[in-house]
Amino acid sequence: MVVIRTVNVSEVEKTVAQLCIEANCSLGIDVIDALNKASSQETSGIGAEIFKQLIENAEIADSEKIPVCQDTGFAIVFLEIGQEVHLTGGDLTEAVNNGVKTGYTEGFLRKSMVRDPLDRANTGDNTPAIIHTQIVPGDNIRITLAPKGGGSENMSSLKMLKPAEGVEGVKAFIIETIRNAGPNPCPPIVVGIGIGGSMEKAALMSKYALTRELGKPSPDAETSRLEQQLLEQINNTGIGPQGLGGKVTALAVHIERFATHIASLPVAVNISCHAYRHKTVVL
Amino acid sequence: MARYSLTTPLEDKDIEKLKAGDMVTISGTIFTARDAAHKKLVDLINQEKDLPVNLKGQIIYYAGPAPAKPGYVIGSVGPTTSGRMDSYTVPLLEKGLKGMIGKGSRSKEVKQGLCRHGAVYFAAIGGAAALLSKKVKACKVRAYPELGPEAIYELEVEEFPVYVINDIHGSDLYSQCLNKSSV
Numbered sequence A: 001m002v003v004i005r006t007v008n009v010s011e012v013e014k015t016v017a018q019l020c021i022e023a024n025c026s027l028g029i030d031v032i033d034a035l036n037k038a039s040s041q042e043t044s045g046i047g048a049e050i051f052k053q054l055i056e057n058a059e060i061a062d063s064e065k066i067p068v069c070q071d072t073g074f075a076i077v078f079l080e081i082g083q084e085v086h087l088t089g090g091d092l093t094e095a096v097n098n099g100v101k102t103g104y105t106e107g108f109l110r111k112s113m114v115r116d117p118l119d120r121a122n123t124g125d126n127t128p129a130i131i132h133t134q135i136v137p138g139d140n141i142r143i144t145l146a147p148k149g150g151g152s153e154n155m156s157s158l159k160m161l162k163p164a165e166g167v168e169g170v171k172a173f174i175i176e177t178i179r180n181a182g183p184n185p186c187p188p189i190v191v192g193i194g195i196g197g198s199m200e201k202a203a204l205m206s207k208y209a210l211t212r213e214l215g216k217p218s219p220d221a222e223t224s225r226l227e228q229q230l231l232e233q234i235n236n237t238g239i240g241p242q243g244l245g246g247k248v249t250a251l252a253v254h255i256e257r258f259a260t261h262i263a264s265l266p267v268a269v270n271i272s273c274h275a276y277r278h279k280t281v282v283l
Numbered sequence B: 001m002a003r004y005s006l007t008t009p010l011e012d013k014d015i016e017k018l019k020a021g022d023m024v025t026i027s028g029t030i031f032t033a034r035d036a037a038h039k040k041l042v043d044l045i046n047q048e049k050d051l052p053v054n055l056k057g058q059i060i061y062y063a064g065p066a067p068a069k070p071g072y073v074i075g076s077v078g079p080t081t082s083g084r085m086d087s088y089t090v091p092l093l094e095k096g097l098k099g100m101i102g103k104g105s106r107s108k109e110v111k112q113g114l115c116r117h118g119a120v121y122f123a124a125i126g127g128a129a130a131l132l133s134k135k136v137k138a139c140k141v142r143a144y145p146e147l148g149p150e151a152i153y154e155l156e157v158e159e160f161p162v163y164v165i166n167d168i169h170g171s172d173l174y175s176q177c178l179n180k181s182s183v
């Protein structure tokens, strides 16, 4: 017999608040390792200096609990909710938003959300969060918070290719997007890519790819090869750290793939800056 | 690549020697302004009204700081993408603005404006915001407090590190860096 686990949404709220602060102030060990590794590979003088400063920046932020970047972003929340969980105590969306409000206020994080894209009045507490919910087997709730800066988000792109354009077309579109972005998304970047699905599925996959541990290859051998090829091509553009030239334009490429329609080949490119912020807790 | 230390307000002789790729540390007063404050400034110029700050010889830092923790002068404060301010920039250069600090490329119109008005565009390290906040010694709101992080703040900075991207001679560090033959 399946036992239903009851979770009060106030647990979710508390966790989200904590994750907002942690994700914004303390980069994960995956990011620090990647910055150190890239720093030793960078041959450009300015580039090497930039890596040194980015590492120092991460250390200051972590030890003083101040945000790594002033743009503490959209609060992007991925919820994976086990189907044996029964949520009580109120509205889940409201709980997540209350968590964001508390985290951004008590953590002295910047409030960057405007209530409407056209009237542009600031909501004052960084809500609403952008929430992606998935129902999965089991009785856990997995909460991932991935603050996402506007500068890199704005350089992201999506295109519906023709199937005949194939893998070469996919690569060309990705490289074109990265070159157009140039220095704007604060390179070194991490590139999240969604190939396949429908338009919105591709976009969502490209975002989800940016919650993966930095540099962890796709479990699929062919996809992992494509990630490596693209990383090499991107790093050959010469854009370099901060667009000031060098070998390391990207720290990693993460690709997610999904089935698609006979007529379609969607590709979404979501660019993250070096402030690759993501924190996960399982309740 | 040369290294210079400059103090604001900038004079023509400070700017003439700067070349794309130089590293500069800036000390003195600088002003923050982002999209919303730029719109307000340019609206005032269009209405031929006075600006809330005198821009002569000054530097605008494209930034919206995080709130200061208790005991701190300012929160993390790194540059935002400059391209969003392109359409507002030339009128400010006409008011005597001599420098801008941001990140990312500028439009052709802005680059020409820099040459014409003898001004420079600098980049600070995007995302090194905690580190850059340590270079800010004092901070007060100068205009538009209602804009929150988008208000105009007056910052006292000490040895604030930046790179020259566009100089008055028309050079552009970003385009020099891009390896055009690679794709």
Ligand code: SF4
Pocket: A069, A070, A071, A072, A073, A148, A149, A150, A151, A152, A153, A184, A185, A186, A273, A274, A275, B078, B079, B080, B126, B127, B128
């Ligand atoms: S792109 Fe990233 S590092 Fe750059 S300003 Fe935005 S959030 Fe910060």
